Amino acid sequence: MWNMLVVEDEPIVRIGLRYLVDWESYGVVWKAEASNGEEAWRIIEEEDIHIVMTDIRMPVMDGIQLTKKIKERGGEIQVVVISSYDDFPYVQEALRLGVTDYLHKPTMDKEEIVDMLKKALGNLERTQGSSTALSATTEKEKNEFLQALFTGTGDDGRLEQQYAAFGLPDLTEGVRPVGIRLSSGGREEEPEQGGSRFVAARYFIEKYVSHDWGGAVAVGERDELLWLAPAQARVGDRTWNEYLAELKKNLGNLLNVALVFSGGSLANDIPGLRKAYEELQREFGESEGQVGQAVRMAMDYVDLHFCEDVSLSSCAEFAHVSPAHLSRIFHKETGVNFSDYVIRKKMERAKELLRQTNLRIYEVAEKVGYAHSHYFSKLFKESVGQSPIDYRNGN
Structure with a gap:
């Protein structure tokens, strides 16, 4: 069993998290709670903690300070931060520090928390080798699989067999590949700064679409985020075009960056998905050829x-x-x-x-x-x- 510490200054949030998920069914013990980073640090020094779920903004010691101390300490503690709408600069810093994941407090639900658990437990299993953790594929493996899927470098029959193992949406019900790129406005960026913006945008996009529409987000081979979107939304009755416009507006406001979207057509098999991916790449090329950044x-x-x-x-x-x-x-x-x-x-x-x-x-x-x-x-x-x-x- 893995021991989890929850650090949150709002008791109602701690109570909600504790009873939202059957933690022990996933091999996790709700070991301790803390209301600020200083309390949490004392617990970490005294107890064997494997997962820390911490709010970003707290009194005495905030989540960023706590994460820094955990990372400086070393070891394999998986840190997950909890953020609100206006915490983007803090989340950027947390991602730079190497947190496992983040949860968006206003919208997080049981499914999102379980997805976080799979990622954290998969990391623990790979580093500490316990059979109680859930197995999970790495992001590198997922990205390599997608590149083989879209470039045609693998056998289609085998790719279809592997497809479900990566947690991707059901092809038989229709899947649409969507490419998302960040525009730099024609200015040069330091590699570290550009990478930070890209990673932060990926996490925010992943949380938005997984909660509202569903599907999976990964990094494509041509410096774009690749979202495999199901034909139908998880929640709500918005049309595809309505949701895409809303997503672009919300993320633009939140991230303060311009996002360029390109969507392929719906596909029901591997060849169709590859064709749709080629469509979105052509659309990217056309849009980038018309106007500058x-x-x-x-x-x-x-x-x-x-x-x-x-x-x-x-x-x-x-x-x-x-x-x-x-x-x-x-x-x-x-x-x-x-x-x-x-x-x-x-x-x-x-x-x-x-x-x-x-x-x-x-x-x-x-x-x-x-x-x-x-x-x-x-x-x-x-x-x-x-x-x-x-x-x-x-x-």
Whole structure:
């Protein structure tokens, strides 16, 4: 049996975790609890602890400080951190320190915790060789398998037999490969910094999609995150396109980076999955050939914030270029002025609100970032060719 220490300053969270999972059925003993890192460290020095599940933000000694001490101590203790929406910088630091996994406090559920356990117990089994731990494939093995799957370097029959062993979604029900890349905005990054952003983004994306839609996330062979998405969502009734737009917006806000998505078609077998992967690679090539990274980042920023007071300066800051340079290359690479692009996005949203809601005209104007309805109506007519009222009435 493996001994677990839970470090969390909120008693209600500790109680919830304790009874959410039948820990002993997975070979884990709920050995001890602590309300801060200092208490936890005393327990670690006195007890034989194998897994530490710790909140990031706590009084006296936080989860990052505790993780540093555990790593400096050496040994094979598996550390899992618990984070909230606004803890991204701390999670980045935790990942850099080499934690096993993290749990997203607002959305974590039994399935997510069990997935974490499989990873931690698999690591313990490989390093300490106990039969009580769950067996699990390593991320390196999963990535190598996916590369063989998509590059056609293995026998298809054997690949199908191996497929289920890697915890991938059921092919017979339809699977869609989705590529996700981080845009650097054309700036050079230190390898360590770029790697840190990539790893952190991978963990956040994995947690979002595994909770909402399902599937598996791994690293593709061409510096992209590869998500194998089932045909149907785990929870909710959103369409595929709705969920992808929501995912891009939420992750863009959370990570403060631009994400480039490319999705292949649904596949039901290995040859079909390989063909869909080739489709998404072609789509990546086409999108990257049309505009540079700085412009893509600016467009992504507008897509996320166009209902606010978005400006050329704020987009330029996000893309790490000067406003004058962004203005020049934006028009050159897209064929439209930056301000016209923002207005177009606002008007597209306004049309949706006019047709799909009963909001008054001034309320629609406010929703898309205009304080004065008269000015909004003027821009709407110039852009759409009809007044907001005529458009709503279908004239």
